[in-house]
Amino acid sequence: MSLESVALISGSSHPALSRKISEILGVPLTDTLVTRFSDGEIRVQINESVRQKRVFIIQSLHRPANDHIMEMLLLADAALRASAAEINLVVPYYAYARQDRKDRPRVPISAKVLANLMESVGADRVIVVDLHAEQIQGFFNVPVEHITALPLFAEYLKSLNLEDLVVVSPDAGGAKRADKLAKKLGAELAIIYKMRPRPNAVEVFDVIGNVEGKNCVIVDDIVDTAGTLVAAAEMLLKKGAKSVRACITHGVLSGPAVERINNSKLTELVLTDTIPTDDKPIKVKKVLSVAPIMAEVIRRVVEGKPLSILFE
Secondary structure, X not given: OOHHHEEEEEOOOOHHHHHHHHHHHOOOEOOEXXXXXXXXXEEEEEOOOOOOOEEEEEOOOOOOHHHHHHHHHHHHHHHHHOOOOEEEXXXXXXXXXXXXXXXXXXXXXXXXXHHHHHHHOXXXXXXXXXXXXXXXXXXXXXXXXXXXXXXXXXXXXXHHOOOOEEEXXXXXXXXXXXXXXXXXXXXXXXXXXXXXXXXXXXXXXXXEOOXXXXXXXXXXXXXXXXXXXXHHHHXXXXXXOOXXXXXXXXXXXXXXHHHHHHOOOOOEEEEEOOOOOOOOOOOOEEEEOOHHHHHHHHHHHHHOOOOHHXXX
């Protein structure tokens, strides 16, 4: 099946990324109206026919997450009621992913609630980038294409020709991700041991692995308030690291994040554009685009080709 059967619909959360994907595929974005009533209710309208089209709705669920979620659901419902043949939700950043389990009594599993909502409006497939917890894929009863930004980071780091490279996981939970990047780079691996006494508060203790005299790269899926990141960088430098840079997929960057990073000794912060960060004046920021990967995923889904090559 060719790309002629595809309708690309962009939500309002990240139009720049949608345009990049559209340009790479050579498929124009479908004319869509997104407005609000005076009381704040979201109103959407698809201004072109999507009858029997394979619809791909591109919407990153960053702040204000709830508005972006509702907009995505309404666009999906509009496409379903317009007789679309298939509805694919392209979600570069999946909100509520950090609430993936019951970690205390009487709390919801919010990531599952969002999955239920996405399926309730007829989603046939969901395409995401670097979920905070891989098991979120199991919350869905439809195919989930879980793509990683690690190849982007590996390609960029190789271009720097860094010697004595160590890939560092900021916690035990991210060790698998860090190990994958280390293997791509032929680098050593280190893991930071930490405890989190309360949300958005991090207490760093020690590092497992040799970082003295090394160029360290911290790899993680999310940087939010940057407390973990800055504390980890400071600890690595105290342990004798030559330099510390970070490769983070999703630049949430809320609250004091920008100030903390700018006042830190990070050599570089490498982000992807799953979340727009143009308004974040970070001195050491480098942004890599996921648009080529997302476009290739869409192409392969439409043409019925395997996606395994994107994980290599």
